Amino acid sequence: MSDEDGGGVAGLAGDPAWRLTLLTGGRWSVAERAFQHDGHSWVVGLTPVQSAVALIVWRDDEVMAHARGDEAAMCAAARGWVSRILGRSEITESI
Numbered sequence: 001m002s003d004e005d006g007g008g009v010a011g012l013a014g015d016p017a018w019r020l021t022l023l024t025g026g027r028w029s030v031a032e033r034a035f036q037h038d039g040h041s042w043v044v045g046l047t048p049v050q051s052a053v054a055l056i057v058w059r060d061d062e063v064m065a066h067a068r069g070d071e072a073a074m075c076a077a078a079r080g081w082v083s084r085i086l087g088r089s090e091i092t093e094s095i
Contacts, residue, residue, distance in 0.1 A: 007072035009046065009053075012079075033078070037085055044078050044085075057081050 009031050012018040021030040032045035043058045053074040057065040067077060 008075055009071060012046075012075060031075075031078075033082055035082075035086075042085055044081050046074055046078055055081075 009020065009028050012031050013020050017035070018031055018033050020028050023029050028048070030045060030047050032043055034041070034043045036042070040059050041061075043056075045056050045058070047054050047056075048071075049068065052068040053071045055065070055067045055069075055074045055077055056063060065081070067074065069077075
């Protein structure tokens, strides 16, 4: 999946729920979605690291999951986490 079909961070940028931090020159450094659900504060964040993208999911300052992979896969995983969190209160699956 490419950025043109919404598979990367460019696809997240079109969703107002996601906040992107851009560096000089237009490169992104952080993409995150923060929200409250079921009495918890959640942050699903992405950041580029070396030749990959890191995904980190926090619940109330506790890291629930961490993974690295290509941009499209990590963006898809981030969207999946948001869907699962909003769809049910207990998250027991790993990335």
